[in-house]
Amino acid sequence: MTLRADPAAPPGARTVRRFTRAERWVHRVTAALMGVCVVTAACLYIPQLAELVGRRELVVRVHECAGLALPVPVLLGLASRAFRADLRFLNRFGPHDRLWLRAALRRDQRPASRPAGKFNAGQKVYAAWIAGAALVMLGTGLMMWFTHLTPLMWRTSATFVHDWLALTIGIVLAGHIGMAIADPEARHGLRTGWVTSDWANSEHPLWRP
Amino acid sequence: MTSVPPESPEPPDAPDAPDAPDAPEQRPPDAPVPSEEPGRPxxxxxxxxxxxxxxxxxxxxxxxxxxxxxxxxxxxxxxxxxxxxxLPNGGGFRYYSVAASVPHKDATDYRLTVDGLVDRPATYTLADLRALPQTRMTRDVQCVTGWRVPGTPFEGVRLSRLLDAAKVRPTAKAVRFTCFDGAYTESLTLDQARRADVLVALRMQNKDLGHDHGGPVRLYVAPMYFYKSAKWLSGITVTDEVRPGYWEERGYDVDAWVGRSNGRSDDPTS
Structure with a gap:
């Protein structure tokens, strides 16, 4: 376990390294691009905002560019050993993850009933789902963008999936952000890379940094 | 006697079976604390x-x-x-504007010009248009992006009446529409423009057309996808050929019959 005195942590608190610079930047840039996608989508979709903003072509262009760029930070992140290790952690579900999910379904908040490694089961499910959903958005978005590549009939279908999945992603993202707001230490970890070992032991007891 | 055996069906002693990705990593048996197990993908x-x-x-x-x-x-x-x-497909209209902002016009400053290949160009105020005979039609509105608003009443002046009043010259073939948002354009062939179900609309859903719906005056081309029904109509120019409008330069069909264009199969609206 890497121990270090973090200047931001309360004096005397022991801290552990949670994220390297590469992991933090992958999250940061992905979050920014997703934010642009959501804001421009709202300006295209919600009538009141669309009226306020207008410039439909420009907003569409920004939305398309941000959407295309969305997978790029993750792809670049693959160059980082630490990020690849994170992907491995996120992919693999052990027996403790089943316990965590069961406790989450029962709304059992006790840390003892929610064993977790570096990422808890909720984070793993979220990561896998949002990655898949982003790719579906990318695919359907491209079908709407390059109308000549697929029959126009498909375009309507792609619009249908794109619209409903956008709504779903909006709700899930709100949950993701809400949970981050509720856990300042987790946010501190993504901002600085360091968390207190107390937090790590209670939230991620199976994690061995 | 020696014989060469046929090729061995078995591979020569595979050194390491690579097919056990789920096998837990080697951990010292005396690991003091439980840690994360690799688990399944x-x-x-x-x-x-x-x-x-x-x-x-x-x-x-x-x-x-x-x-x-x-x-x-x-x-x-x-x-x-x-x-x-x-909600998606929740019914009702969706607001699309291609311009950054659209000026508001009312009875005091709204003007509709009719010019081009005509003998009697004209400019109409809102009061002028209201004084002409009004036609009322109730049809479905179908957008090319999929949404449809059933049974929407429109009222206004038949476009053919304005064209007749302007005395269209025999060389004319088409009509071009311009809008006071400064960006949108549309066009119809002269035959399409003279159809009885093409209106210069002043009212929609039994109300005067509001700004958001293209008021005070918009085009209403009942049998075509709704992008043909240009909002904020300010100019009607008779021309000798069809010039593609705003969305048509961006890939949509010029002859936008509902159900027979843009690769769609919606029920016709008129």
Whole structure:
């Protein structure tokens, strides 16, 4: 376990390294691009905002560019050993993850009933789902963008999936952000890379940094 | 006697079976504290499952969309909050504007000009248009992006009446429409423009046309996709050829008959 005195942590608190610079930047840039996608989508979709903003072509262009760029930070992140290790952690579900999910379904908040490694089961499910959903958005978005590549009939279908999945992603993202707001230490970890070992032991007891 | 054995069916002693990705990593047996076990690759399955559902959604979209439109349309009738209108296929109009901002015009400053290949160019005020005989039609509105608003009444002056009053010259072939948003254009052939179901609309849904719906005056081309029904109409120019309008330069069909263009198969609206 890497121990270090973090200047931001309360004096005397022991801290552990949670994220390297590469992991933090992958999250940061992905979050920014997703934010642009959501804001421009709202300006295209919600009538009141669309009226306020207008410039439909420009907003569409920004939305398309941000959407295309969305997978790029993750792809670049693959160059980082630490990020690849994170992907491995996120992919693999052990027996403790089943316990965590069961406790989450029962709304059992006790840390003892929610064993977790570096990422808890909720984070793993979220990561896998949002990655898949982003790719579906990318695919359907491209079908709407390059109308000549697929029959126009498909375009309507792609619009249908794109619209409903956008709504779903909006709700899930709100949950993701809400949970981050509720856990300042987790946010501190993504901002600085360091968390207190107390937090790590209670939230991620199976994690061995 | 020696014989060469046929090629051995078995590979020469595979050194290491690479097919055990789920095997736990080597950990010292006396590890003092429990730690994360590698486990099974469920994350990948969730990701691929989401992708699969997305593809399935595209395939099933026509069926799903019809069902949802019916359900949400019924729900919207009983929804006092109007929130269902924000859902995809929730019914109702969607606001599209291609310009940054659209000036507001009313009876004091609205003008509609008719010019081009005509003998009697004219400029109409809102009062002038209101004084002409009004035609009322109730048809479905169909957008090329999929939404449809059933049974929407429009009232206004037949475009053919304005064209006749302007005395179109024999060389004319088409009509071009310009809008006071400064960006949008549309066009129709002269035959299309003279149809009885093409209006210079002043009222929609039994109200004077509001600004958001293209008021005070918009075009209403009942048999075509709604992008033909230019909002904020300010100019009618008779020309010798069809010039593609704003969206048509961006890939949409010029002859935009509902159900017979843009690769769509919607029920006709007129």
């Amino acid at each position: 469920i994350g990948r399955r969730v990701l691929l499952g989401t992708l699969g559902l997305g593809a399935l959604g595209v395939l099933a979209a026509p069926t799903l969309q019809r069902g949802l439109e019916g359900f949400l349309g019924a729900a919207a009738d009983k929804d006092p909050t109007g929130l269902t209108g924000l």
